[in-house]
Amino acid sequence: MKFGIIVFPGSNCDQDCLYVLRDVLKQSAVRLWHQSTDLHGCEAVVLPGGFSYGDYLRTGAIARLSPVMDAVSAFAKDGGLVLGICNGFQILLETGLLPGVMSRNTSLRFICRFVNLRVERTDTPFTNRCVEGQILRLPIAHNEGNYTVDEQTLKSIQANRPVDSSQASEASRGTRSGFRPTGKARGTSQVVFRYCDAQGQLTDAANPNGSIDAIAGLCNPAGNVLGLMPHPERSAEPALGSSDGRLIFESMIQSLTHA
């Protein structure tokens, strides 16, 4: 699989993404400078973390004007897989490929630590290697990760979510559904990851930044664009304290292989 990792001025996780994809997962991966106007035949795109344009004005607000973002938007609208990590997620929000905005963490502190994430959906191309309700341990490192959205949009994001997610996860444990590229995700919640405690419960203490509805990661209605604040590329090998992040990249590889 050929992955394209977009590099903006101020990106700083591009090398980590490249390392995980190329050296750990043995995929073909290239870095694409933000001035590029095409994606050079890449089959999946990663917007890495960092501080594009120094976070000036608002996080991601300037990066979304980069020439490459027109190509990324067209690719996303065509069903291509786009993964935005941390600042990459913020850029996707400013671009409008995902709804909402990131506000300052309620603590006003830059938070850099491991968090627990509950996998809310396994029918996306980014989570098909996970089990619903599975708890992933991934690190966050951000100052603006407090997901904020207006009430009406929140409702549409949450539409038809399971009433009792613990029951839903019991029922589907052990199943691994692949990506359905026809946009079957419609009618399901767009929330893919929520901050939780070690037991999978959503508590205020487990929500590191004040995100509404504990949202840590969400996808577009078609399911081919995912943004998440935690860093899967920083948790893809046991030496780093967790290799749970691999599941996200492996899911993408699986869905591309079976597409």
Place this chain on the structure above:
Amino acid sequence: MKAKVIITLKPGLLDAQGKTIKGALESLGFRGVGEVRMGKYIEIELANGRAAATKRLIEQMCQKLLANPVVEQYRIELD
């Protein structure tokens, strides 16, 4: 002509910075401090033109770039 744009969070949204500033002011002994809202201030130099047209132009700038309408509101002043 100079345009001044003041951007603040919409009412009702938690302004964590404003809240912290309020707490800091109170800890310094300032009394009677109500809600504090923190915002951004941008000055834009422009070629002279009709005020109404300039204001429309600045509004477009606010909507397209300067403010995020999901959480922010803006006010424009022309000098």
